[in-house]
Amino acid sequence: xxxxxxxxxxxxxxxxxxxxxxxxxxxxxxxxxxxxxxxxxxxxxxxxxxxxxxxxxxxxxxxxxxxxxxxxxxxxxxxxxxxxxxxxxxxxxxxxxxxxxxxxxxxxxxxxxxxxxxxxxxxxxxxxxxxxxxxxxxxxxxxxxxxxxxxxxxxxxxxxxxxxxxxxxxxxxxxxxxxxxxxxxxxxxxxxxxxxxxxxxxxxxxxxxxxxxxxxxxxxxxxxxxxxxxxxxxxxxxxxxxxxxxxxxxxxxxx
Numbered sequence: 001x002x003x004x005x006x007x008x009x010x011x012x013x014x015x016x017x018x019x020x021x022x023x024x025x026x027x028x029x030x031x032x033x034x035x036x037x038x039x040x041x042x043x044x045x046x047x048x049x050x051x052x053x054x055x056x057x058x059x060x061x062x063x064x065x066x067x068x069x070x071x072x073x074x075x076x077x078x079x080x081x082x083x084x085x086x087x088x089x090x091x092x093x094x095x096x097x098x099x100x101x102x103x104x105x106x107x108x109x110x111x112x113x114x115x116x117x118x119x120x121x122x123x124x125x126x127x128x129x130x131x132x133x134x135x136x137x138x139x140x141x142x143x144x145x146x147x148x149x150x151x152x153x154x155x156x157x158x159x160x161x162x163x164x165x166x167x168x169x170x171x172x173x174x175x176x177x178x179x180x181x182x183x184x185x186x187x188x189x190x191x192x193x194x195x196x197x198x199x200x201x202x203x204x205x206x207x208x209x210x211x212x213x214x215x216x217x218x219x220x221x222x223x224x225x226x227x228x229x230x231x232x233x234x235x236x237x238x239x240x241x242x243x244x245x246x247x248x249x250x251x252x253x254x255x
Contacts, residue, residue, distance in 0.1 A: 003028070005018065007039045010050075010187070012195070014191060015050070016050045018053070018054050019036075019054060024061065024064055027061045028107050037089075040088055043094070047195075047201075049089075049095070051111070053101075056102075057101060057102040057123055059104040060104060060108030093205065094193075094198070095117070097118075097189045101123055103127070104125065106130075113145055119176065119179065120169060120177065120178045126164045131160075145158075149172065156172075195250075198236070199230070199254060200231055200236065206223075207227075234255060236255060
């Protein structure tokens with residue numbers, strides 16, 4: 001059976017995205033990347049994404065090595081395709097939570113880093129194998145790791161190819177938390193995130209992205225200031241203030 005991406009919309013504006021390729025430990029290929037992009041592109045009203053692997057004890061073994069033979073010399077490289085899709089995930093207005101319980105290797109490791117949060121189980125395991133595969137990773141991909149994890153952890157992952165278990169991954173900020181029931185906790189995080197004001201979440205994500213790139217260009221900083229002004233005058237901001245004064249849960253509409 002070919003790999004696929006399963007999509008399920010849970011209550012509260014949470015979309016659950018499942019990488020499913022059980023015969024190959026949920027390995028990714030080009031078609032699955034396209035399906036992953038579609039899961040994000042076709043998401044009006046979705047306020048948080050939960051990204052997980054199909055089955056217990058595995059996230060994804062990374063890029064399906066059999067798929068690499070389909071890329072002829074002169075074509076775009078597989079990690080360039082990957083980078084395009086992960087940029088769309090990282091830039092999506094709604095936040096993403098990756099649930100890692102088992103291996104997250106190669107492309108799957110970068111997918112988890114492109115998400116806003118990573119909830120791990122005790123069996124979480126990370127590895128970046130380009131040096132062992134004899135390939136040079138894209139600058140764009142390396143920059144993603146350095147922006148999120150810092151230079152030291154990026155060097156450790158790429159130059160040694162070591163596998164980092166959950167404890168070391170937590171110390172090195174590859175994981176935000178390690179829990180016994182990561183899927184349940186990941187869903188709880190998504191429900192919490194989905195309850196916040198969508199315009200504020202979009203603007204805050206954009207600001208953090210710009211800071212990760214050194215603050216962005218002059219035009220990007222002007223754009224960010226416009227987002228800030230729009231948020232202060234939004235209906236959601238009025239609702240947020242009213243909810244606090246009235247001591248009730250807010251009802252945000254993204255307006």
